[in-house]
Structures are given as C-alpha cells and as structure tokens.
Amino acid sequence: MRAAILKAFGSPLTLETVPDPVLGTGEVIVDVVATRVLAYANEVFSGARNYLMELPMIPGSGAVGRVRALGPDATHLSVGDWVYCDPTVRSRDDALMPEIILQGLVAGSQPALRLQRYFHDGSFAEQMRVPTENVVRIGALDEAEAAAWCALGTLLVPYGGFAAANLTPGETVVVNGATGAFGSAGVAVAMAMGAKLVVATGRNETALADLERRYGRRVRAVRMLGNEESDRGRILEAASGPIDCVLDLLPPAASPSQVRTAVMAVRPYGRVVLMGGVGMAGGAGLELPYPWLMRNCITVRGQWMYAREASTRMIGLVRAGLIDLADFQVTSFGLDAVNEAVTHAAANAGPFRFTVIKP
Template sequence: MNEMKAAILEEFGKPLSLRTVPAPVLGTGEVLVDVVAAPVLPYAAEVFRGERNYLLTLPVVPGAGAIGRVRETGPDATRLTRGDWVLCDPTIRSRDDALTPDITLQGLSARGDGGLFLQRHYGRGAYAEQLLLPTENAVPLGPLESAEAARWAALTVCLVPYGGLLAAGLRAGETVLVSGGATGHFGSAAVAVALAMGAACVVAPGRDEAALADLERRFGARVRTVRLTGDGDTDRLRRTAPGPIDVVLDLLPPSAGPAPVRTAAMAVREQGRIVLMGGVGDDLAVPYRWLMRNSITLRGQWMHPRTAPASLIALARAGLLDLGQFTTTEFALDDIAAALDHAETAPRRFALTVVRP
C-alpha cells in the first residue's frame, strides 16, 4: 500500500482534516508499523489550538505513541519480524550525540532546534494507518489480542511518571509523594507505577474528595490521601506519610502555578529527592540553604530513558502494573474530532481515549 489514511493538523486552531497521504518509506535503522491503537492526550486539543506553544512543524500528522504490529523492518533489525506487537515509543532521540541527544516527541512537540530538525524525518505521528519509527522505538510487547491493544496503550501514559521515578532512583520500600493531580491523568498513573515499582506507600494529595477516596479503594492502605486546603499543607503531607517522604514527583499542569509545587517539595526528608516533570511555567522559589543543608537532590526530567519502555512492559507482563485499572473509550480515525472532544472533557483518572485506525 503506497497510500494511507491520516489525520492532518494544517494550522493551529483549525480542526484536523482526514486525508489520504503517501505512506512512509522505510529506510535502514527504521521500522514501519501498522497502527492499531493510538492514545489521545487530555490536552491534545489545547496543543492543536496553539494554546501550549509546543514546537511542532506544520502541517503534521499528530499523535504521540501507539500500539501496533510490525509491517516491515529495515535490513539491520535482528529480532523484530513482521506481525510482532510493539509499543511505539514517541520519544525519538538523535543518534549522533550519545551524551546530549536532541529529542522530538513524535507527533506532539520537540526540544529546541535539534528536535525540530528531527521532525523533518520523524514528525508524522500515530493518527494514521502507518507509523515510521527508529528501530529502537518499536519495543516488543509479546503476544497480544487485537482487542487488548487499547488497554496496552495505557503504557504510553505510565511511561511519563515511570521516567520520573527512575530519575528519582526509587527503591522498594520507600515513600513517594505524587504532587500534581494524583487524581488526574498522569498523576493517577504515577500512583499505580510507584506501587508497581515497590513503593511502600504513596502519599496522594488533591482537592477532589471523591477521587481521593477512589484511590484508597483501588490500592488500599499503601495509598494515603491528603485533601489540600492551601493552609499548612506541607506539614499535613508529612504527617500523613507513615514515615519520612523519600521522593517527591511533581506532575502539575501549566495552570497550577508554582505554589503547590513548592508545598510538596518542602515535605521531602533530609537527603530526599525531588523530580520535576510538570508544565508549570513560573520560577520555583526553593530555599537555597534548605536545599544545601538538607542535602536535597532537585532535578528535572523530560520523559524517560531509552530502556524504560522494555522494563515497564515487564512490570505489566508480571502483573505488578495492572493495566486493568484503565478504562478505554475507542474511536475510529474518521471520528478524530469526537475523540479529541472526549479526551478533553471526559474523566481522566485511569481513563484513556484511543483512536483505532
């Protein structure tokens, strides 16, 4: 097939159009995948309206990440074969600088000019019948039924907090505070991933009492929830934990502002670790002397290391990460507008909107 159906973003603020476009042409070091299930981010419509100012060269086939089956491999692939089920990792890195590779999030965004340069070749995302990837970004899933593909697409959500928890060096038996919507899309996934990695306890702050109660129902005593009030929240976070808080993972969206980030960060123990992965745009005022005298590690993390998808798949295959927690709502590619609306307005906790080309 030399042509394929794809959704196209031609201009920020305009609806996606469905068109027939040339199919990708496979090269060495690449894999061509038939897309079976592509997740739709809750904020995808914001990106496509131009509200988030993401670096995205137009026109583009959007869509970050997918579950699919290998259609064809390049001549240097030694393990993947036609028909294999794979997780399509959207975090594409340049290969000519091992220390600081340029990165593009396929079909969504980029980091700097180098990431934009990568978009020239790997810019087309997953809202299409076929997807071209670097070979290392097609990660084997093992046997799968087609009906299961939408649920396995939840791995693309879990990869984000997994990258942050790996950056924090989370160890089994530690206590994690998930700051930034433990009741939201990435935050709720972070709770599940932290527990799958062996966290003894996850402290989950939020303002939605029903959502917090749902977390306790799902995970039991290993999750301790805190209703935020804006007054004395740092002390209440500390008191809620069964012991010192070892890791704080921040996933707050741009709308949150820096105050709740600081509230959570200041709850970490001496020699604890703080990882920032959210979208807050304003500067974070963290006391210099507090950081220094308490030997606090504070770092940012964008996405995940190259090896993360394979180890996350292993957690799911072992049953430690229960993808059955996620409910899925599926749309045909022809209904991409409805899928975007649903993703933006539907409940986000352990819920996934999926396009099935």
C-alpha cells in the first residue's frame, strides 16, 4: 500500500510503498477513504510541539473508511461497513488507569510508548490497523460524504468535555475560546446537547459574530479584551443568570488569565472542564483561589479526549440532524499532495473548516 511517512522531525513527509498491515486478534483493517489533517500538524511534524512519538511513523489521527478485514472476536462489524476510526487508543491491562495514545500522533506518557510501538501507524495511508473497540459504525453513506464525516474528529473533543461535565439540557454554558476549530465545534455540540444558552468567548470579533448568525438567540458572544474583571463582568451580563458549566478550549498561546476569567464566572456548585492547551508551551500555570473553590463547592476537572462511547453518541447526534455536517467547509487533497495538505491546514485553520486527505 502507499503511505506518507514522517522519518524525522523537520523533514517533509515522504510517500512510499510499504507492506499492508497484518491483522491480529482484537484488530480491524480499514481502507482509509478520508482522514483529517490537524491545523497544527505542521507544528507536530516540525518538532515544535515536542510530541512524544517514535519515528519513522505513518502519521494521521482518525479516519473514515470501510472495513477490509476483522478479527474473530468482532461481533457486530462486517466487511464493507462504513466506520469512523477513533484515534483515542487505551491500554487494555488497567481499567482504572489506562495509558492513552492518539494513534498516528502522540503517546500521552512514557509508559504509553509501549502501546504506541504496537498501534504505531496512523491514517495517512491506504489502509490502517485499528483496535476493534476503536472502529465505530457510521451507517450507510455515499463515498462523497466521507470527507465531511471527518468533522467527527473535531466535534468529539468538546463533546467529551460536556459529557465529563454531565451537561443537562436547559443549562447555561460558557465555551471559552469559541473562535477556534474546537471551540466553535463546542458551541455546535452544546446546542445539540440541549444547552439553554451558550456564552461564546474569544478575541476574533468576526468569528464571534458568525456564531451568533449561525445559532441565533441561544448564543451570545463576548469579545475578550484582556482585563479579567471587566471581561468576566460581560460574560455574566451575557448569561443573564447562573452559569452552570464552563468548558475551556483555549490554545497553548493563550494565557492562564484568559482561562481564569471564564472559570470564575461559574455559579456556586458549578462545573469546570479544562481541555485546552494553556501551559503546554511553558509559562505559568493556572491559579485559582482556594477559598473560592472550597466555599462555592466548584468542581474542576481536566479531560483529555473523551470516553469510548462518545463516537457512537456523536454519530447519533449527526444522524438525528442535531449537528449538520454541511456547516463545515472541507478542502480535500490526494495522498500524493500530503505536504501541500499539511501546509493548507495550517494556513486555513478556523471555525467550521478543515482539510482532509483522501488516500
């Protein structure tokens, strides 16, 4: 099969013919039809993000494709099924504290490298080998629709955050950092999950206005100007009542102050979920007042990715029409143009648009 290979950080991906993946028990071979290119893939491949990954590697996290072959333990999958390949792979030998990798992207810890060495290669290839539990049926679709379904990779992240927060229909939420790809998806997901009101924060005035245009009165945008007290006051004013949940999705370039501004707008007994990248590039950590946390019974939770059942739930939201994949603008490249795709993804990042490769 053909595959794009990252041989060294800072080098372009090279297109080569490599052996087809070999099926093992507890695994599925999938023909990759479309795979999303992360907007920050260039930063990973250059080494700037210092991701834990052993090279050479076929990169690419998550894909939409069709089942080519499956192991003897599969009970529902069939050859030919359209599926989503969830890149969030967990170790199977400790249910309480599983190690996690993102297949084709990063190991979450040094011990997780053992898992990465086995499920090493990702989706920038004509085929990929995936753990059975990470292959999720999408249902019938036309091949032309496959690229749009790669939006699952963006939508699932905020869904994981709201699921961790036990978001209940009728609640008011803040999506902090709503003008990026994951943040804008967070607004769409909160709406689909039944939020009464979504306060969308960010610095990009045009993107904030677009969110209000798309979703109407259930979304209220707040432009962050950099002063904690006044920005928090405008968040509270926009909410017009208690804020039940804050989901932070700010990128590494943001400051802890931007996180704290939104976090401390949550009501007593409220919930906060941290899913962004603040601090990953170094610098100060997030400081929150101990008395405020304690006396107001605030729950603060970190969440990396999402639970195993999230992919099935998200597919259900799309099939129900609660999330419209037509909202996303998709630009497609062939595998021969993989480096151009990586460059395009970086230059065209933003709300409701992404880049895919079609091997």
